[in-house]
Amino acid sequence: MKLLLIVDDEPELLLSIKSGFEHNGRFRILTAENGRDALELLDRNKVDLVVTDLRMPVMDGIELLSVMSESFPEVPHIVMTAFGTPLIEKQLKRAGAIEVLEKPLDIEALEQAVSRALDVHEGQSRSLSGLALSSFLQLVAMEEKTVHIKVFHPSGRNGxxxxRQGELIDAEADQLVGDEAALEMLSWENARVSMKEFPSPAPGTRMQSELLPLLFTAAKREEEHGSEDFSNPLEAARLELSRLEGVRNNNQQTTRQTDLTTTLTGGTMGLKDLLKKMADDLDGVLAIQVTGMDGITLALHNPSGTDVEAFSAKFAMVMKLVEKSAESLKGLGELEENLVQTKNAWVLTRFITPQHYLGIAVSREGTLGNVRLISLRYIEHIRKLLAKPE
Incomplete structure (x- = not known):
């Protein structure tokens, strides 16, 4: 049985994959929810193949692959990602990924990809390796060998x-033949080779150039590609992934803001509805409410069922006391917000108007920066709703 290590931060997906592979007696499954746990399993087990996501906490997939390339170079890998752009796929394959699969995954397609990857790797493991392809071909020419050389790309492609007696007489790769096929294979990084018996009858000559000029042409093409070819492909994939995440986050933020403005303009959302929508954008929200400085709560959203009585009258008193203290410190300006830190939560109170404040309680696992950012985004909309006549 082949031992597979599946790495993803979604427990439901790991269970689904493990369940989906149960019927196949060829595989045994280990799972990890981040790269660090995956490395510990690689240390303790003889893993035949790793299937990893890219975006994970603690240690992401890019860092995992980087460490694997140094510590476990013999273990092949497949990448699964929701960011399957051509550029990311190209860089990951340059770094040695046998396949790049797009999420969400079809379990049957994953099973087929795993089988293909293991077959490819087993074929490559039996092949000659350790020399650059160009150097190996020069040795073949010097020894005047008559041989069929099979060239394997890390992605599974081959040519x-x-x-014949040290002379390159033919080349095939994908749909290419002759010079272009040879140049294509010479551009493959981390290629592996195996030697087979010369086919009978021997193929005809389809080459326009001899080996040495082809090697010079391949080197020149590599140089002309510049930094792209010499850059760290995993780092290039990470930069592209970060760029895509930034674009997606900006688009989501713009969409949320547009939807919110449209809803308010249409007059279809009340204060309580607005607090509920605000809570949906917050991390770890326990309770959120708008309270007057007279201690009367105007609107409350309490998804955790937390006892929030202190939010009203008691925190109104706190806001008044802190405001007076701030006034006594000349040159600091008016009080805008107050932050209370408890063992299990952050409690942030922020003035909306001189007569009203917004109170937000979030768990300590939440991000305070996120709370401040979201609250500032909603303050003006809350202020407009408070200004509307009943």
Whole structure:
């Protein structure tokens, strides 16, 4: 049985994959929810293949692959990601990924990809390795060998080079033949080779150039590609992933803000509805409410069922006391917000108008920066609702 390690921060997906592979007696499954846990399992087990997501907490997939390339270079890997752009796929395959699968995953498609990857890796493991392809071909020419050389790309692609008494007489790769096929294979990084018996009858000559000029042309093409070819492909994939996440987050923020403005303009959302929508954008919200400085709560959203009596009259008193203290400190300006830290929560209170404040309680696992950012985004909309006549 082959031992597979599946790495993803979604427990439901891990259970689904494990369940989906149960019927296949060829595989045994280990799972990890982040790269650090995956490395511990790699240390303790002889893993035959790793399937990893890219975006994970603690240690993401890019960092996991980087460590694997140093500490576990013999273990092949497949990447699964929701960011399957051509550029990211290209960089991941340059870094050695046998396949890049797009999420959400079809379990049957994943099973087929795993089988293909293991077959490819087993074929490559039996092949010659350790020399650059160009150097290996020069040795074949010097030894005047008659041989069929099979060339394997890390992604599973392959091609063939045919030598007769040290002369390159033919090449095939994908739909390419002759010079272009040979140049394509010479551009493959981390390629592996195996030698097979010369086919009978021997193929005809389809080469326009001899080996040495082809090697010079391949080197020149590599140089012309510049930094792209010499950059760290995993780092390039990380930069592109970060760029895509930034674009997506900006689009989501713009959409939320547009939807909110449209809803308020249409007059369809009340103060309580607005607090509920605000809570949906917050991390770890326990309770949120708008209270007057007279201690009367105007609107409350309390998804955790927390006892929030202190939010009203008692925190109104706190706000008044802190405001007076701030006034006594000349040059600091008017009080805008007050933050209380408890063992299990942050409690942030912020003035909306001189007569009203917004109170937000979030768990300590939430991000305070997120709370401040979201509250500032909603303050003006709350202020407009408070200004509307009953």
């Amino acid at each position: 063939s080079l045919f030598f």
